[in-house]
Amino acid sequence: MAWLHKSRLRWRALIKRRQLDRDLEQEIQFHLMMRAARYHESGMSLEDAARAANRQFGNRSWWKENIREMWSTGVFESVVQDIRYAVRSLSKTPAFVTAAVLILALGIGSATAIFSMVNAVLLRSLPFQSPDTLVVLWGNVQRQKVERRGASYPDYQDWKSQSRSFTDMAAYVFGSFILPKPGGSEQISGECVGPGYFELLGIKPVIGRTFHPDEDILGKTAPVVLIGEGFWKRHFGSSPEVLGKPLILNRQQFTVIGVLPAWFRGLTDHADLWVPFSSSASAADLADRGSREFPVLARLKPGVRLEQAQVEMNGISNRLERAYPATNALRAVEVSPLSTEIVGALRTPLMVLLGAVGFVLLVACANVANLLLVRAESRRQEIAIRAALGASRIRLFRQLLTESVVLALTGGALGLLMAFWAIRLLTRTSPISLPAFLDPRMDWRVALVAVGLSAVVGLLVGIAPMLQVRSRDVHGALKESSARSGGHGARHRIRGALVIAEVAVAMMLLVGAGLLMRSFLYLSAIQPGFDPNGILTLEISIPRIQPPGADGEQGHPDQRTATAARQLLDRVRALPSVMSASISFDYPFSGNSSAIRYSAEGQSITDARTTPRAYRHRVSPEFFSTLRVPFIAGRMFTESEINSAADVAVVSDNLARRFWPGQDPIGKRIKHGGPSSTDPWWSIIGVVREMKFRGLPNNPTADPDIFLPFARPPSTVNMLVRSASDPAHLAGAVRRAIYELDSSIVISDVSTMKERIGTSSVRDFQLDDGNFCRACAFISLNRPVRGYGVHCPAANARIRNPHRRRRDRRRSR
Amino acid sequence: MQQKNSDELLPGTLDMMILKTLIRGPMHGYDIAESIQRTSDDVLEVDEGALYQALHRMELRDLLDSKWGLSNNNRRAKFYRLTATGRSHLVGETRRWSRLSTAVSRVMETN
Numbered sequence: 001m002a003w004l005h006k007s008r009l010r011w012r013a014l015i016k017r018r019q020l021d022r023d024l025e026q027e028i029q030f031h032l033m034m035r036a037a038r039y040h041e042s043g044m045s046l047e048d049a050a051r052a053a054n055r056q057f058g059n060r061s062w063w064k065e066n067i068r069e070m071w072s073t074g075v076f077e078s079v080v081q082d083i084r085y086a087v088r089s090l091s092k093t094p095a096f097v098t099a100a101v102l103i104l105a106l107g108i109g110s111a112t113a114i115f116s117m118v119n120a121v122l123l124r125s126l127p128f129q130s131p132d133t134l135v136v137l138w139g140n141v142q143r144q145k146v147e148r149r150g151a152s153y154p155d156y157q158d159w160k161s162q163s164r165s166f167t168d169m170a171a172y173v174f175g176s177f178i179l180p181k182p183g184g185s186e187q188i189s190g191e192c193v194g195p196g197y198f199e200l201l202g203i204k205p206v207i208g209r210t211f212h213p214d215e216d217i218l219g220k221t222a223p224v225v226l227i228g229e230g231f232w233k234r235h236f237g238s239s240p241e242v243l244g245k246p247l248i249l250n251r252q253q254f255t256v257i258g259v260l261p262a263w264f265r266g267l268t269d270h271a272d273l274w275v276p277f278s279s280s281a282s283a284a285d286l287a288d289r290g291s292r293e294f295p296v297l298a299r300l301k302p303g304v305r306l307e308q309a310q311v312e313m314n315g316i317s318n319r320l321e322r323a324y325p326a327t328n329a330l331r332a333v334e335v336s337p338l339s340t341e342i343v344g345a346l347r348t349p350l351m352v353l354l355g356a357v358g359f360v361l362l363v364a365c366a367n368v369a370n371l372l373l374v375r376a377e378s379r380r381q382e383i384a385i386r387a388a389l390g391a392s393r394i395r396l397f398r399q400l401l402t403e404s405v406v407l408a409l410t411g412g413a414l415g416l417l418m419a420f421w422a423i424r425l426l427t428r429t430s431p432i433s434l435p436a437f438l439d440p441r442m443d444w445r446v447a448l449v450a451v452g453l454s455a456v457v458g459l460l461v462g463i464a465p466m467l468q469v470r471s472r473d474v475h476g477a478l479k480e481s482s483a484r485s486g487g488h489g490a491r492h493r494i495r496g497a498l499v500i501a502e503v504a505v506a507m508m509l510l511v512g513a514g515l516l517m518r519s520f521l522y523l524s525a526i527q528p529g530f531d532p533n534g535i536l537t538l539e540i541s542i543p544r545i546q547p548p549g550a551d552g553e554q555g556h557p558d559q560r561t562a563t564a565a566r567q568l569l570d571r572v573r574a575l576p577s578v579m580s581a582s583i584s585f586d587y588p589f590s591g592n593s594s595a596i597r598y599s600a601e602g603q604s605i606t607d608a609r610t611t612p613r614a615y616r617h618r619v620s621p622e623f624f625s626t627l628r629v630p631f632i633a634g635r636m637f638t639e640s641e642i643n644s645a646a647d648v649a650v651v652s653d654n655l656a657r658r659f660w661p662g663q664d665p666i667g668k669r670i671k672h673g674g675p676s677s678t679d680p681w682w683s684i685i686g687v688v689r690e691m692k693f694r695g696l697p698n699n700p701t702a703d704p705d706i707f708l709p710f711a712r713p714p715s716t717v718n719m720l721v722r723s724a725s726d727p728a729h730l731a732g733a734v735r736r737a738i739y740e741l742d743s744s745i746v747i748s749d750v751s752t753m754k755e756r757i758g759t760s761s762v763r764d765f766q767l768d769d770g771n772f773c774r775a776c777a778f779i780s781l782n783r784p785v786r787g788y789g790v791h792c793p794a795a796n797a798r799i800r801n802p803h804r805r806r807r808d809r810r811r812s813r
Numbered sequence: 814m815q816q817k818n819s820d821e822l823l824p825g826t827l828d829m830m831i832l833k834t835l836i837r838g839p840m841h842g843y844d845i846a847e848s849i850q851r852t853s854d855d856v857l858e859v860d861e862g863a864l865y866q867a868l869h870r871m872e873l874r875d876l877l878d879s880k881w882g883l884s885n886n887n888r889r890a891k892f893y894r895l896t897a898t899g900r901s902h903l904v905g906e907t908r909r910w911s912r913l914s915t916a917v918s919r920v921m922e923t924n
Contacts, residue, residue: 023881023891027842030890031861034843037886056861063862067869 020071024064032057078395082402090403096375097407100368104411104457107364109418112450114357116423118350119449120440121343127263127437129202130299134338135306137169137296137313142330143609147701150293152327153218153286155320156194159296159333162316165309166298170194171277173294174268176716177249178541178746179235185746187541188231188249190273191266192280198226198260200299201267208243208258216276219283225254226274229262249273267297267342269435290327297338310335329608342435356512359505365457366502368411369464372404373495376465397466404462405455412454416447467494528757529691530588530627534579535753536727536734537587540568541716541746562642562713564742569620571737572721577730581721582622583710588693589756590718593617595703600659601669601681611674613703614655615693620710624650624688626722634666634686637709645711649682653690655704670706682708695760720753727752827859827867829910832876832895832903839894841884842868868893876902 032053039049072078090097125131137159139151151159151171160169171194179186195213198205206229215222225247227235236242236256247254254275265271278286285291300309313333321328376383383396391399420442427440542564565583572581586593593615606612621637632653641648649670656665669681692698693705723730731750738745834840834848845868846859871877876899884890895903 026889027865027891028861030841030884030888031843031846033888034884058860058862060862063866066866070866070869070873 021068024067028057028060028064078398079402082399083406085399086403086406090406093375096371097410100371100407101411101414103364103367104408104454105414105418107361107415108408108412108450108453108457109415109422111357111361111453112415112419112446113422113426114350114353115449116419116442116446117426117440118354119443119446120438121346121350123445124438126339126342128338131338133300133302134200135166135298135300135309135335136338136341137298138334138336139292140332140334142332143613144702146332146334148334149331151296151333152289152292154289155292155328155331156294156296158320159313159316162319163309163312165301165304165312167301168196168200169296169298170197170200171294171296172197172267173277173280174271175273175275175280177273178251180248185541185744187746187748188272189268189270190275191268191271192275192277193266194277194296197274197297200297201264203260203264205258205260207240208256210258211276216278218278218286221276221278223252223254223279224257224276225249226258226260227256228260228265228272231272232259249275263437265436289324295341298335306335306337343438356509359509361453361457363502363505363509365461366498366505368407368457369461370495370498370502372407372461372465373498376400400465401459401462404465405458408454408458408461409451412450412457415454416442416450419446419450464494464498523696526692526697528588528696529689529693530629532588532753532757534723534725534727535626536721536723536730537590537749537751537753537756538719538721538731538734538747539716539749540583540719540738541748542742562711564745565620565710565713565717567741568719568738568745569622571741572719572734575730575733575737577724579722579724580622580626581719582620582626583713583717583719584617584619584623585710585713585717586617587718587720588627588691589695589753589760591694591760593694596672596706597674598670598672598706599675599677600655601671603659603675612658613701614651614706615703616672616706616708617693618708618710618713623707623720626720628722629688629691632687632689633664634684636686642709642711645709647680647682648685648709650686650688650707651684652688652705652707654702655706656684656687658704682706696757825906826910827863828871828876829903829906830857831864831867831871832899832906835877835893835895835899836903839880839882839892841890841892843890845893871899875899 032050035056036046036049036053039052040046044052126134128134137151138148139155140146140148153171156169156171163169171192173192175190175192177188177190179188193211195211195216198210205226208226210226211224215224227242227247229238232238232242236245242256242259245256247256260274266274280286280294300306313335317328317332321331386396386399387393423440423442569581569583572578595613596616598612598614600612603612621639621642624631624636633656634650636650637646637648640646651665651670655670656668659665660668665684665687668684670684671677671681672679688707691705694700719734721727721730721734735747735750738747830849831845834845834852840848842864846861846864849857849859868877872879872893875896877893878896879891879893881889882892
């Protein structure tokens, strides 16, 4: 209990420091007075008595100090004292403090902001149940290199039944749904998922239930749908009666069986609706083992490692290859962790960014250390006096260190605030879109890192002035003339070293940023093989009359869609400032191009690795003129060829050169499928220059393009409009023109070609140029401040000794 | 602690004497010093530094309590008094001291 009593008294002493000193003084004075009174009583005069009493007392400073120290809480109190002193001394030089705090705030703030992104993307685990055991199975094929394709439904069923490494598997694929509304239709993004999907992720419905396995049987899919909480609020007013209510999607009636939590937008990140997987395509398409599209979510059984699962899947792929050589030759499966799938691509750029911002922070530290050194110069006398009065060197070091830590913590606090705003800005304007559930907000870990960083920074920059104090030249410092204060010997070397280090790091950052900038500019300057300026792109969904699946895959074209498309084109072309327009199933950088296997007439035998593969596009006659792609040979389709669905094709240059190098390719024939396929031959009537249709700086695979007449269109097609002026302004007019023709048409995904290329380049290139601009800006901000730091001591010398200069001037006269 | 012939005391002896002095009731520092001097027939003259360090040390150890009050001549002074802990500490110290001094005397008497 004694120590408790002691601590209580000491804490009281800490707070009433001055009161304690006064009490002690008064106690001593009383004693002195009593003694003097006694001497006086025994005959001395008043002054003699007082003097004698004083003398008797002796030197009281040292035991007064002892008593004071008894009462102090030791280290803690002297730290508080140091902090108070530091604050007082810093407030005497507001310009220095402002500069230092600002520099530190920028450095610590940007480091914190980037760290919060690293924290959200790489350190925080995904918001699913036991995310470390979740994996994605991607079907792939061995071509020139291994390329991902996805799984086919029969393969997926076989994987499910034959594998032992997983607790469950669920396919998932993006789906687009048209919801009729009064005054037009709305396009909703969703997912088609296998029955265990939500259980694998650990998502529980807010109300209702998830799918049963017997609702997802091929050919007998139950018309059930799960909706997201946001959708529930928007379309059902969050009414609890929603279960069992009907919902019309794509002209079919579904029943709502449950609502999922608001934060969950599916693994494809935009979903508001979920339906069973077997409604993602027709039963015939799904039963085709060769038609591959989707990834499969799975969870490793406890105790099973990823490598073991991969080995098992390799074995299964081999078995399937032997069983079905036509569709499964060279097909395998990659087992990849879910976290890698979602954020893996961001890992390297984020690390690079973190490194860069770390260097920026180092530059800031060097800057502030320099400023502190200069400041310490001007305080040499003050420090010397303190040393003379008995302050130990450790105490002096601690004092200087406290100052720099206080500075750094203040800078850190300001930086934290700046980081808070920067994070919000970054997430809103970043061209790389993070999945919705990865929210790089400020959390306790980020704040802790910021505080820790500030402390470390404070200690780091405090080292420099401490090295200054090391010199024992107290006597010299006390009577020094300021001609010396320009700095000599060790001091000069330290400052010189700091400046060199700073310049080196800053140069490195600038060069790095410059190189990246150049690469980015180079990327945007690459010609994609067509003219991307002034093109508006939009997706149009024309509702069918017949239900899906009966749209004539057997040579009966859906005339209504084709006619409607023709009418739309005429209408849009009639708009002012529209130079040309075309319709196609896909277009460059649309991301939804599909590939086929083809054969050229008279080709040599190929193996699975070199099987001819090309991307097939169905386009209207104006396609190439709208994109301004030049023809190398031949001509484009005519209207009559489109109307009669003639078997003609325009191919890209690489295809012609592969099979008929040096010959005239016009009139040569190619067909869909392998050499023994019975599909009709297409005659080549034109060859266009090879385009970068699917990516910059190069197409992701080397497959060429085949362009076929726009016939047998699906309900969703794309329109390209070339405008004489800014295409973005045209969007409203085009929309109106289309709605006037048929108000049941749904328009979505309106964008300009330049934007599309930009977004896709950024995604591919993993570059966030906004950040580099900030880094460059920060470094250039640093330079003027550094200049100030370096020039200061000269100014110091001048100010301190005006007399000397006057003397000099007199002498020179 | 100064004696007229500069003898040294064992540590803790001053503390013990202060505690004993305060048995009679609360006193301020000057009176405590005077009391010890008088009772020891001027053999022991208490040094102020030692006195006040001892007083403050004992206050921190909860052996003493302090309160500001008025002295006989109406001046503000700090009065110290024994706490319960202080009383029991005194008993223990007294016992230890008598054992010690008896032992020393016995050694010195043998020849």
